[in-house]
Amino acid sequence: MLKIKNLHAGIDGKEILKGISLSINPGEMHAIMGRNGSGKSTLANVISGKPNYEVFSGEVLFNGENLLDLSPEARSLAGIFMSFQYPVVIPGVNNTYFLKAALNAQLKHHGKEELDAIDFLELIREKIKLLEMDEKYLQRAVNDGFSGGEKKRNEMLQMVMLEPTLAILDETDSGLDIDALKIVANGVNNYRNSERSFLVITHYQRLLKYIVPDLVHVLIDGRIVKSGGKELALTLEEKGYSWLEK
Amino acid sequence: MKNNDNMMHLRLQLNDLLNRMPDKPAKQSRVAFDAFRNTGFPTTKWEDWRFTSVSDLQRADWRLSLPSDLPSDLSGISTDTGITPYSINFINGHFQPHLSFLPPEVEIFNLTDFYNNNSLPIFDVQHKHDPFYLLNTALFDSGQAIIIPDNTTIEKPIDINYIKTGFTDLIMFQPRTIIQVGSGSEVSIIESHVGDNNLAYFTNNRSEIQVGTKSRLNYLSFQEDSLQAYHIHSVVIDQERNSLVSAGFFNIGSLLSCNNVLTHLNGEGAELNMFGLSQSANVQHMDIQSIVYHNSPNCSSTQLFKNILSGRSKGVFKGQVIVSKDAQKTDARQSNKNILLSNDARMNSDPQLEIYADDVKCSHGSTTGAMDEDAIFYLRSRGLDLFEAKSLLIDGFAGEIIHKISDKNIRKIITQKIRNLKI
Numbered sequence: 001m002l003k004i005k006n007l008h009a010g011i012d013g014k015e016i017l018k019g020i021s022l023s024i025n026p027g028e029m030h031a032i033m034g035r036n037g038s039g040k041s042t043l044a045n046v047i048s049g050k051p052n053y054e055v056f057s058g059e060v061l062f063n064g065e066n067l068l069d070l071s072p073e074a075r076s077l078a079g080i081f082m083s084f085q086y087p088v089v090i091p092g093v094n095n096t097y098f099l100k101a102a103l104n105a106q107l108k109h110h111g112k113e114e115l116d117a118i119d120f121l122e123l124i125r126e127k128i129k130l131l132e133m134d135e136k137y138l139q140r141a142v143n144d145g146f147s148g149g150e151k152k153r154n155e156m157l158q159m160v161m162l163e164p165t166l167a168i169l170d171e172t173d174s175g176l177d178i179d180a181l182k183i184v185a186n187g188v189n190n191y192r193n194s195e196r197s198f199l200v201i202t203h204y205q206r207l208l209k210y211i212v213p214d215l216v217h218v219l220i221d222g223r224i225v226k227s228g229g230k231e232l233a234l235t236l237e238e239k240g241y242s243w244l245e246k
Numbered sequence: 247m248k249n250n251d252n253m254m255h256l257r258l259q260l261n262d263l264l265n266r267m268p269d270k271p272a273k274q275s276r277v278a279f280d281a282f283r284n285t286g287f288p289t290t291k292w293e294d295w296r297f298t299s300v301s302d303l304q305r306a307d308w309r310l311s312l313p314s315d316l317p318s319d320l321s322g323i324s325t326d327t328g329i330t331p332y333s334i335n336f337i338n339g340h341f342q343p344h345l346s347f348l349p350p351e352v353e354i355f356n357l358t359d360f361y362n363n364n365s366l367p368i369f370d371v372q373h374k375h376d377p378f379y380l381l382n383t384a385l386f387d388s389g390q391a392i393i394i395p396d397n398t399t400i401e402k403p404i405d406i407n408y409i410k411t412g413f414t415d416l417i418m419f420q421p422r423t424i425i426q427v428g429s430g431s432e433v434s435i436i437e438s439h440v441g442d443n444n445l446a447y448f449t450n451n452r453s454e455i456q457v458g459t460k461s462r463l464n465y466l467s468f469q470e471d472s473l474q475a476y477h478i479h480s481v482v483i484d485q486e487r488n489s490l491v492s493a494g495f496f497n498i499g500s501l502l503s504c505n506n507v508l509t510h511l512n513g514e515g516a517e518l519n520m521f522g523l524s525q526s527a528n529v530q531h532m533d534i535q536s537i538v539y540h541n542s543p544n545c546s547s548t549q550l551f552k553n554i555l556s557g558r559s560k561g562v563f564k565g566q567v568i569v570s571k572d573a574q575k576t577d578a579r580q581s582n583k584n585i586l587l588s589n590d591a592r593m594n595s596d597p598q599l600e601i602y603a604d605d606v607k608c609s610h611g612s613t614t615g616a617m618d619e620d621a622i623f624y625l626r627s628r629g630l631d632l633f634e635a636k637s638l639l640i641d642g643f644a645g646e647i648i649h650k651i652s653d654k655n656i657r658k659i660i661t662q663k664i665r666n667l668k669i
Contacts, residue, residue, distance in 0.1 A: 048627050051619065072626040073635075081627075088624040092642030098625070101638065105629035141642065158628060 001026050001197050002047075002166055007058035009046045015056060016042045018222035024166070027194040031208055031233065032201045034219035035241055040201045041085055043219070044170040047199075048082040049075050062166070077109040081164035083155040085171040085201075090142035095154070098142050099124060103161050127160050130190070132183050148175025156187050168199045173207035185210030205237035218244055253283050255307045260384055263310055267387065269358040274369040275384045282380035297562045297594040298504060298533040303476040308418030308448045310387055311339035317412045320345070325407055327438075329655040333405040338412075339388045339419045349400055353393040357422060360391035378478050378506070382420050382452045389422040389452075392435075396428035396458070403434035403464070403653060408451065410441035410472065419449040425465075429458035429486070434653060435465050439479070441472035441499070451479040457489040459513060464652055465493045468660065471500040473530070480506040487513030487542075494651060495522035495551075496660060497532050498667060504533040511538070511545040511573075522551040523647040525667055526559035526591075533562040538578065540569040540603075546577040552647055553584040554640060555591035563595045567610070571602040580610040585617060585643055641665065 002024040010016040016039045024030050034040050046053050047060060049072035060067040062078060070078065090098070104114040115123065128135060133153050143151050152172055159167050169188070173181055188198065188211050200211060208216075208230065216232040217224045218241070225244050226232065260279050264272045287304055288295040315338045317323070325335045325345050334354070335345045341356075348354060361368050368386075373379040394400065408421060427433055437453060449471065457463045471477045477500035485491055497503045509518055524532035532555075538547045553561035563582040584593045597610040617639055625635035644664050651657045 050623055050627075071632075072623060073629050073631050076627055076629040084624065084627075088618070088621045090618075090621050090624070090639065090642055092644070092646040093638055094645075098628075098638065101630060101634065102625075102628035105631075105634070109629070162628065 001063060002199075003061040005059050005061075007046070007060060008056040009042065009053060009058075010056065011042070011053050013054070016222050017046065019058070020222070020224060022217065022224065024197045024199060026165075026197055027192070028215065029192065029198045029200065029211065029213045031213035031216045032199065032219055033203070033205075033216060033233065033236055036203065038219045039222040040219055041170055044082055044085075044168050044199075044201055047075075047168060048072060048080060073105075076162075076164075077106060079165035080168070081159050081162055081166070082168040083152070083159060083170060083172050085174065087143050087151040087155055089144050091144050093142050095140055095142050096121075096124065096138045099138075099158065099161055102158065106162055124157075124161065127157060130160065131156055131187050133157060149177060149180040152176055152184060153180065156184050160187065160191060165195060166197050166199065168201065170201045171203065172200070173202055173204065181207065182210060205233045208233045220244060252304055252307070256381075256385075259310050263385060263387055267358065269362060271361070271368055274367060278369045278380045279384035281374050282377055282384060285375065285377045285380060287377055294535060294564060297560070298502075298531065300476070300502070303448055303502065306416045306446070306448070308416050310385065311413075311417050311419060313340065315413050315415075315417065316340050323409060323411060325409070327405060327659065329653070329659065330402040330405055332400070332402055333407060334390060334392070335407045335409065336388055336421060337409045338417070339421065341388055341390060348404065349402075351395060351398045352400065352404070353395070355391040355393070357386065357389040357391060357424070360424060376480070376506075378450055378480055379452065382422055382450050382480070385418075385420040386422040386452070387420055389424070391424040391426070394425075394427045394431050394433050397430040398428065398433075399431065400433040403436055403656070406435065406437045408437070408439045408449065410445055410447055410449070410475070412442065413445065417447045419447065419451070421449070422452045422454070425453065425455045427455075427457045427461045427463050430460050431458065432462040433464075435463065436656065437467045439467070439469045439471050439477060439499070441475055443472050444474055445472045446474040447472065448476040449478065451477075453479070453481045455481065455483045457483065457485045457491055459486045460488045461486075462490045463492070465491065466651065466656065467495050467505070469495075469497045469499055469503060470663065471503070473499060473501060473528075475500045477503045478506070479504070481508070483507070483509045483518070485509070485511050485513060485516040485518065488515040489513065490517045492519045492650070492652065494520075494647070495524075495534065497522070497524040497526075498663065500530070502531045502533075505535070507534070507536040509536075509538045509547070510541055511547065512541050514542045514544050516542065516545045518545075518547040519650070520547070520549045521647050521650045523554070523644055523664070524552070524561060525554045525644070525664060526556070526561060527667065528557040528559060530557075530559045531562075532559070535562075535564045537566045537568065538580075540567065540573040540576045540578060543572065543574045543576070545573065547579070549580040550647065550650075551582050552643065553593055554587065554643065555584065555593060556587040558588075558590040560591070561593040563593075563597070563612070565596070565610070566598045566600065567608060569599075569601045569603050569606055569608065573603050574605045576603060576606040576608065578606070578608045582612040583643075584614040585640070586614065587617065637665075
C-alpha cells in the first residue's frame with residue numbers, strides 16, 4: 001500500500017530524514033517511535049504533503065502512484081489521513097460545516113452522492129457517540145476553545161467520517177488523559193480492518209498498550225535504526241533509546 | 247486655483263439649494279459653509295487623514311441632485327429586500343413617500359420641518375472642525391427624522407435605502423437622517439447604500455442617532471455603492487442610561503469609503519457593541535474611524551472591526567476609546583483584525599485608548615497578516631482544494647462579524663453578498 005524508498009527530506013534546506021525505507025501492507029498497524037527531533041513528524045508531514053517540506057531524493061508510492069507529485073487534497077482523496085499533532089484552530093468556521101464539506105469532497109471525488117444536512121447529522125451523531133464526544137463540539141468553530149484531548153478526539157472524528165485507507169496518527173496520545181486515551185484507542189481498534197493501514201507515531205509506549213502494532217520502527221536522527229514486533233516497544237520503555245545510538 | 251474654483255462651485259450649489267428649499271435655515275447654512283471654506287477638505291497632513299486621501303473626489307464639480315434627476319419610471323427599482331415590510335426610500339436623493347411604509351407608531355418628519363418645529367439649530371458648533379459635517383450642514387438636501395416614541399417595540403426592522411440609479415452627471419448627495427428612539431423602546435434600523443455599478447457620485451451621509459433610557463437599538467449600515475463612487479458616512483450615536491446599542495458597519499462597495507463613527511455613552515449602564523467588516527479589491531480604499539466616549543460609570547463597549555483586502559486595495563482603521571474621569575467601572579474592548587489576500591494590499595491600523603478614570607477594564611489590539619498557511623494545509627489535508635480552503639477561511643473570518651447580526655434573514659443576505667465577491 002505505502003512504499004517509501006530511501007527517502008531524504010527536510011525543511012529550509014536542512015536534511016531531517018536521511019534515507020527512510022518503509023513498506024506498509026493493507027491491514028497493518030505500524031508504529032514509529034523516537035525522541036523529539038528524530039524526524040517522526042517530518043515523516044508524517046512529508047507523506048501528507050505539507051508545503052515547505054522538501055524531498056531531496058527517494059520516492060513515496062501509495063498504491064503504486066507517486067505520492068510526492070500529488071497536492072495535499074489529492075493525497076487525502078486518494079485515502080490518506082493524518083491526525084495532526086497540533087490540530088489547527090480555525091475561528092469562525094463551524095465544525096459541522098467543515099466536516100460536511102470534507103466528507104462531501106470525498107464523496108464527490110468517488111462519484112458518490114453528497115450528503116444533505118439531515119443525512120449528515122444522522123451520520124455524525126452516530127460517530128460522536130462512538131468517541132464519547134459531546135455534541136456541543138459540533139456547533140463550535142473548528143478546534144476553537146477545545147482542550148488538548150478534545151482536539152485529538154475531533155481528529156479521530158474526522159478520521160472515522162472520512163474513512164481513509166491509510167491513517168497516520170501523529171502523537172495522537174499527547175494531551176490525552178488515560179480515559180480519553182482508551183476511548184481513542186478503542187475507536188482506532190474498532191476501525192481496523194484487513195484493508196485499512198495505520199502509521200502510529202509516538203514518543204511513548206503508553207498508547208501501544210491499547211493499540212497493538214504489528215511492527216515497531218525506531219527512528220533516530222532521521223534513520224530507522226531498528227524494526228521489530230510489538231515487544232520492541234516494551235524494550236524501549238524499559239531501556240530507553242540510548243542503547244540503539246552509536 | 248482648483249481649490250478656489252471648487253469652493254466657488256460649491257457656493258453656487260448652496261445658493262441654488264437655498265432657493266429650492268426656502269424652509270432650510272439659510273443663515274446657518276451659510277455659516278456652516280463659511281466654516282467649511284476655512285477648514286477645506288481634509289488633507290493627508292491632518293492626523294486623522296494621514297492614510298486616506300480625498301483629493302480625487304475634489305477633482306470633479308459635483309452638483310446636487312435636482313428633482314429632474316429622478317428617473318421617470320421607478321417601476322424597475324427594487325426597494326423590497328423581502329426581510330421587512332417597513333422601509334424608507336430615497337432615490338437619487340429624493341424621498342419617495344409612496345414607496346415608503348412605516349409602522350403606525352413611528353413618526354417621520356421632513357428634516358427641515360423637524361428642525362423648525364422643534365426650534366433646533368441645524369448647525370451644532372461642537373462639530374465645527376469636521377469638514378464633512380460642515381458640508382453636510384450647509385448642503386443637506388434630503389433626509390428624514392424618524393421618531394420612535396417611548397415604550398414602543400417595533401418587531402420588524404426599518405430599512406432605509408439610499409438608491410442611486412440611472413443618471414449621467416456627476417452628482418453629490420448630502421443626506422442627513424435623524425433617528426430618535428424614546429425610552430423603553432426597541433427597534434432595528436438598517437441603512438443601505440446602493441448604486442448602479444458604474445455611476446460616479448459623491449455621497450456624504452450623516453446619521454444622528456439618540457437612544458433613550460433602557461432602549462435597545464440594533465443598527466446596521468450596509469454600503470454597496472458603485473465602485474466609482476465616493477462614500478462618506480458619519481454616524482453619531484448618543485446613548486442614555488441602560489440603553490443597549492448594537493451597531494454594525496458593512497462596506498463592500500465604492501472606490502473610497504469612510505465611516506466616521508462617534509459614540510457617546512452618556513448615561514450610566516449603557517452598553518455598546520460595535521462591529522464592522524470591510525471587504526475591498528482592486529484599488530478600493532476603506533477607512534473606518536471610530537471614537538467611543540465613555541462619559542458615565544458602569545458602561546461597556548466592544549468594538550470588533552475586520553478588513554479583508556485583496557488586489558491593491560487599502561484599509562485604514564483608527565479607533566479611539568476615551569474614558570472620562572467620572573466613568574469608573576468602564577469595560578471597553580477594541581479589536582481590529584485584517585487579512586491581506588495579496589502582496590499589494592495595505593492596511594493601516596491604529597487602535598488607541600485614552601483613560602482618565604482609574605477603575606476600568608480596557609483592552610485593545612490589532613492584527614494584520616496573510617491567511618494562515620497552517621489552516622489552509624489543515625483543510626486541504628481533509629480533501630478540500632485550495633480555493634475551497636481559502637473560501638472557507640474567509641467565510642469563517644467574516645462569519646465572526648456576520649454572526650453578530652441578530653436578524654437571521656439579514657445575516658443570510660449579507661453572507662451571500664460577501665460570498666459572491668471574488669477572492
